[in-house]
Amino acid sequence: MRLLIIEDDRDATEYLVKAFREVGHVADQAADGEEGQALALDGQYDVLIVDRMLPKRDGLSIIATLRANSVETPVLILSALGQVDDRVKGLRSGGDDYLSKPYAFSELLARVEALARRRGSRGEETVYRVADLELNRLSHEVSRAGQELQLQPREFRLLEYLMRHAGQVVTRTMLLENVWDYHFDPQTNVIDVHISRLRSKIDKGFTQPLLHTVRGAGYMIREGAR
């Protein structure tokens, strides 16, 4: 995956470039808004990581210019402004995801990978399949090895989100934002309990577990152990 990081904090950028390289992604960097916009307009990137406050051009106006030039590269906005209203403003102006500083690299990586995958997304498919687990988005039926499973509406949405990102790490905050539409951080890890309930429904009694916990990052649905 090829990324462009537009961010004026050099230390932070160096760290990100290195961290992305370690997991096998290539990241270019731009230290100000103008350079970043030029690169984003003509380079072929999978995801752009854009800081909101930049010298010369601010992040939101770069996104506006890109969208006006029909560059539809997914954009993740990074910002020290982490309040709900800032997030809403960022997403409204064309960003695809929003992450406030300081953040964990695992969180950023999970979100960037989710964005990159969205392009060739399975969003249009009606039936999601992971091994012998099947989820029908129209009839809302879930079955494993041909056996129908009874899920609560929220459990269905949770599983649907996990399966859309099958093989990718999904963090707790991503789940909270996308399944519950909450952007705050609950003090207790309520998501874990929901996951373990879901897990007991889809994995219990089967030899091969599908819903995995990724330590220090989140969860992932995939076939077989890595």
Next chain:
Amino acid sequence: MALGKLLRTTAFRLTLVYLALFVLFAASLLAYLALNTRRLITEQITTTIQGEIRGLTEQYDQGGLRRLVTSVELRSRRPGSSLYLVTTPSGEGLAGNVAALQPGALSHSGWLETSYRRFDSPEGVDRSALVEIVQLGGFRLLVGRDLEERERLYGIITNAGRWSFALVVVLGVAGGFFVSRRVLSRIDAMTGTAQTIMAGDLSGRLPVAGTGDELDRLADNVNAMLDRIVALMRGLSEVSDNIAHDLKTPLTRLRNRCEEALRGSSSDMDYRAALESTIEESDELIRTFDALLMIARAESGHARDNMTEFDAAQIVRDVSELYEPLAEEKGLALKVDASMAAPLRGNRELVSQALANLVDNAIKYAAPDAKLNGHPAEILVKAGNAGERITLTVEDRGPGIPEADRGRVVERFVRLEKSRSEPGSGLGLSLVSAVARLHGGELKLEDNHPGLRSVIALPRAGPVGSG
């Protein structure tokens, strides 16, 4: 310069403006008076002269020239007499008390202002008079009155005008000086106090003269404002003291852990464990900062931009749904009572978080007791819609909060002794309270006999009775 400062004061400028207006008024009054007096005197003289001429003409008509001359001679000798002159057609004087006239005056007929000299006045002293000259059968008769009286009166009035002008100017300027000096000295006192206050001494107050005038009222208001600022500042510094203290504690812990890892063991496993706990600790710090920022946001009213209308009952259902598995895991039964719609206008996200904090607390503090009793204790989450208020209520059967501490727990970082062992920042209830206030409502903590009942009471959206 003191004088320059005095001249620049509003009071002095106002004095000058009023002075100019007053002078203008007085001048026009005096001018009117002078002109009218002059006209009146002239009219009087004219009437007198006309009367005399009428009388003398009658004498002439009855007794001819002789009678006229006798009459003129007689009248001329009276004290304070008018001016008389009878001449032949060629201009030779026959009778009267006028010795000389302005040259050519006699060739005139009708009204005339002229200089003259009486027989009894010394040579060379000419005075002015108003005269009328008429023809009486070829002879000429002149009758006139001296104008000195009129001129003197006119002079008196103009003089009075001049003096009063000078007086008004002097008194006005002096008065202006006096008033502006007085005002200026009070303003100076106020400015002085204001400067010491600006220099950092907030205990100073503006002097109040006790006269109840507008300056006193201003000083009173400014003093009240200062009192309010002092109270706010005190609150603010308490908060920042608390923040500094409560952030220092975890930072110290963080630092100690790193130090310990460096000093002690050297296995990779130990380092890894130390680093992981360091990250956890810093995440906790970040969470605390986020909570502080969110509270500040709610308190400053910024979050008002994102107000929408929504159903509080839906929030109650959603938040309960989010926490229900956690409650069950802790041996608690989470019940929901939100059948009636509860329309609310506000920041949906903040209200959700506030309710989540209350539910989170209820689970956290009621759980140990529930385990002790062995049967699931109940947590009830309700949406109420009563009259003007929408309420979001969380009831638990935990230890509750002693009445004496209920006011205190909503303050930032306040944690009761019993709860110190539980994870948490001490900011949860502060946020709930800030969110309630942002929406024009309040957070009430009550006794649930036993347990705690937390109520977020908010003003309902839309007209009462709808929805």
